[in-house]
Amino acid sequence: MPDAAALTAARDRALELGATQLHDRFDDPEExxxxxxxxxxxxxxxFVA
Structure with a gap:
């Protein structure tokens, strides 16, 4: 993902498609x-690339 907004959008889309969130490291400044x-x-x- 190119940025945090795209990361969140991709996570939301994956959840819509049936994924389950196991771990949230969105606020990690390194990755x-x-x-x-x-x-x-x-x-x-x-993740953000």
Whole structure:
């Protein structure tokens, strides 16, 4: 994701599609990210590049 707004939008879209949020590191100054799980429980991360 290019910035924090895009990161939040991607997280919201993933949740709409059935993902579950596992961990919120949005406020981390070094590497803001979210850890999510797909509907089968497989974890994945989205982060600001």
């Amino acid at each position: 803001p990210l979210y850890v999510l799980a797909d509907p089968d429980g497989h974890p994945f991360c989205i």
